[in-house]
Amino acid sequence: MPVMPAPASGVTVRMYRQGHGDCFLLAFRKIDGSPFYMLIDCGYKPGSQIHRQIQEIVDDIHESTNGHLDVVVITHEHQDHVNGFWVQVGANEIERFQHIGVDRLWLAWTEDPHDDLANELRERFDDELLGLLAARASLAAAGAAGYAIAERVSALLELEGSNPLNPFALEGGTNKRAIQFIKHKANETLYLNPFNTIYSLPNVDGVRVYAMGPPRSESLLLSLDPLGSEGFERNLAETAQSGAFLAAAMDHGGGNFATAAGNAVEAQQPFARRFRIPENERNASDHAVFFQTHLDGDDWRRIDHEWLRTSETIALRLNNEVNNTSLVMAIELPGTQRVLMFVGDAQRGSWISWDDGSWTNDDGQEVTTTDILGRTVFYKVGHHGSHNATLKGEADSIYPNLNWMAQGNFAAEFVAMIPANEVWANEEAHWTHPLPSIRDALMQKAKGRVFQTNIDNVEKPPATSQQEWDTFQNSIVENDLYFEYTVLDT
Numbered sequence: 001m002p003v004m005p006a007p008a009s010g011v012t013v014r015m016y017r018q019g020h021g022d023c024f025l026l027a028f029r030k031i032d033g034s035p036f037y038m039l040i041d042c043g044y045k046p047g048s049q050i051h052r053q054i055q056e057i058v059d060d061i062h063e064s065t066n067g068h069l070d071v072v073v074i075t076h077e078h079q080d081h082v083n084g085f086w087v088q089v090g091a092n093e094i095e096r097f098q099h100i101g102v103d104r105l106w107l108a109w110t111e112d113p114h115d116d117l118a119n120e121l122r123e124r125f126d127d128e129l130l131g132l133l134a135a136r137a138s139l140a141a142a143g144a145a146g147y148a149i150a151e152r153v154s155a156l157l158e159l160e161g162s163n164p165l166n167p168f169a170l171e172g173g174t175n176k177r178a179i180q181f182i183k184h185k186a187n188e189t190l191y192l193n194p195f196n197t198i199y200s201l202p203n204v205d206g207v208r209v210y211a212m213g214p215p216r217s218e219s220l221l222l223s224l225d226p227l228g229s230e231g232f233e234r235n236l237a238e239t240a241q242s243g244a245f246l247a248a249a250m251d252h253g254g255g256n257f258a259t260a261a262g263n264a265v266e267a268q269q270p271f272a273r274r275f276r277i278p279e280n281e282r283n284a285s286d287h288a289v290f291f292q293t294h295l296d297g298d299d300w301r302r303i304d305h306e307w308l309r310t311s312e313t314i315a316l317r318l319n320n321e322v323n324n325t326s327l328v329m330a331i332e333l334p335g336t337q338r339v340l341m342f343v344g345d346a347q348r349g350s351w352i353s354w355d356d357g358s359w360t361n362d363d364g365q366e367v368t369t370t371d372i373l374g375r376t377v378f379y380k381v382g383h384h385g386s387h388n389a390t391l392k393g394e395a396d397s398i399y400p401n402l403n404w405m406a407q408g409n410f411a412a413e414f415v416a417m418i419p420a421n422e423v424w425a426n427e428e429a430h431w432t433h434p435l436p437s438i439r440d441a442l443m444q445k446a447k448g449r450v451f452q453t454n455i456d457n458v459e460k461p462p463a464t465s466q467q468e469w470d471t472f473q474n475s476i477v478e479n480d481l482y483f484e485y486t487v488l489d490t
Helices: 054-064 116-140 144-156 174-185 236-250 255-268 288-294 303-323 348-356 369-374 408-413 422-429 436-446 466-473
Strands: 011-016 023-029 035-042 068-073 086-089 092-095 101-108 188-192 198-200 208-213 328-332 339-342 358-360 366-368 376-380 415-418 450-452 476-478 482-487
Touching (some): 011 054, 023 054, 086 174, 366 369, 415 436
Parallel strands (some): 068 101, 376 415, 415 450
Antiparallel strands (some): 011 023, 023 035, 208 328, 358 366
């Protein structure tokens, strides 16, 4: 495998096809003509592999970069973004990046140990996480019914990996340890703040990086799902099933708990099928049959253990809160001012916050979010195309959304990459990734120029002219290891 070349101007973006997860290698040209390599995340959901194993991806990164990365960006600490760097399997620690050098690590401000707000949020989060891990252990020790719920909690706890030989152990921390592994390898760690400094790439002429998230607002960090018209259309049957799950599993227990469940219905639909009570266990008798069948007689169901039944909701909320701490970056090329957007898994609160800030460039000119998004010609689709990570709207909507991107002269250049194994997500994980209405909107906006991890070739739609398609085809590489797209700066 040859070294990945950098274009004479612009950037080449490589999306690896390891499975359901993010791993992007970018190549810019340094002032001296040598390539500058930036890696954004490296992870996947176990079982979601497509053509290649994660170690083959890491080997290609090593060979493509001569074993040296100028910058590693870790957007947030979820398994499908970090377990390619380091993972623990049983008693074995697998350091996949052991032989790859790293100059700099970029993280969001939420990881900064010297940031007061980050520390306050981290303390609250860790307290809830420890309580959740303890609840999971209690459930697992409570017999078949408790073990089944504990399994569902574990499936949601992708933010803290556990020993697969003992999935209910209280060790956790695998994903944070992966970040620590890269931090120890890197010569320097930088924590990026939104709407603050305009960052640059060392020894790369003129490229600017604008950090847009996560927001420095707890309320926005906790705003997880689109409201009203902000959301793309979803399957109504699936939404109804989600509501049935929460009604059955959480309404038992009275007023405040029922209110919390009702709020969760609105905020967290749809749930995967493996988190739903089977239909034959739901009935009109106020769900008493389910709870009598599964819970009566179990010690953990006593009133002093009532809180254990909220574990799944807490796990799902914590999981999504981590998504909203994603580092969001807009990368601007110096000549044409084309922009590439990498949003991690940022959800509603992060998107809404982008309109609140601006930057001042070296010329003293104000740079606004509207301007940045209007010049965005490449979009790394958030959260595998999930319903909660791309907002719907119009170019003149008052909040940032997909249609703020690629306006005016940039409208004909829009390209998107969706890091999703749709077959695995739908059939194995029972997630709607990508949401069909989001993929349809991307296809229309990009005139078919949408890469998706599990689809081997991007096919020309009838409405796109052959000339447009030929120009696009000349800028791409498709194989079973990765997709590449080059954004020129001329």
